[in-house]
Amino acid sequence: MDVAALAARLKALAADLPLPALDTADQCLEAAQAELKEASRESNAEIGLRKLGAARERLDSARVRLTEAAAAIDDYLDGIGAGAAAAPTAAAPKANAVQPPQVDPRRWWTDRVNELCDRTGAADPQQVPPTRLFNELLKAAGDGNAEAYCKRLRDAGPRTGVKLPGLAWPLVRTLAAEHLGRTPTARDVPGLRDQCADKVRSLVPKAEPDHIGAALASACTLGRKGTDDENDAARTAAMGPALVAALHRLSKSERRA
Structure with a gap:
């Protein structure tokens, strides 16, 4: 030696x-x-x-x-x-060794939300309570204002954004039950997905049908996972309020009928 x-x-x-x-x-x-x-x-x-x-x-x-x-x-x-x-x-x-770059969570969130919503723009960081953000997203979704929907979600950042599914899933489950007239099961997910897909994708264009189905399965079957990528927190957050708005529209259409 x-x-x-x-x-x-x-x-x-x-x-x-x-x-x-x-x-x-x-x-x-x-x-x-x-x-x-x-x-x-x-x-x-x-x-x-x-x-x-x-x-x-x-x-x-x-x-x-x-x-x-x-x-x-x-x-x-x-x-x-x-x-x-x-x-x-x-x-x-x-x-002189090359160190892997540090990931900035907010930057990642901004880029990912822009990608999902098929838009561009820098984030204007906003510190808002999760419930307020959720209500603002529901209003934008109900109005069909995809630009406002993307901006609110992008500006919120990951710390608040990741809390959206916890607010959305109980409402998704309730509205699905109201639409079906009974508690939703895994068998109902494909039909609900097909009925909600257009509305959801008008707000989140890069949400594929499989992603929407996985989100519905998670909400309607009490946490049983679908085929979505569980690590994509931005996509899961983006679909929550959009699904609530889509199911709410279904219920309103049925009441009018």
Whole structure:
């Protein structure tokens, strides 16, 4: 083994020495010891104070030994010319390594909502309660205002947007039951999907029939999953108020008939 490889292995070994973990453990033991001391004032029984004290002594001894081992490794690395002075050269390749970009949740939400609604535009971040957002989306959906629907959803951001299904699904289930005259089941999902698809897609054009069916299945069968991608929070949120509006329109049409 050459000197560089040996130095790299020794540095990795030194970095893995669990000194921080021992410090954390000692803090936990110290806190436990303080609580036991308080409890012992009201009890004559041996409740482990001596054993806890002995454990802290052993922990302290282990910490000293680890510190000595780390110092010995540093001394050896200095002796072979691979100590702290040489470290920057060895670490240079890591500094040049390509790091994966951090995902900005709001940016992702904006792009995804624009894609689903087949529109463009930057978000104007708004902090609104989920119920207010839900009502605003229902109004836009009822008016057939796809532009306003997209804007409200886009501006809300992921933190509020992901709460929409929790507000939408009970209404979807209630309206579906009103339309069917009974509690909806999985067998009813294809028919409901076909009746709602045009209205939903007028607001969320990139919502495919399978996605609409999966959302209906989740709402009407009390959480049983359909074939939709469960990780697409933006799509699930976008379809909730649109489905409520579509089912509400079905119920109104039936009452008029």
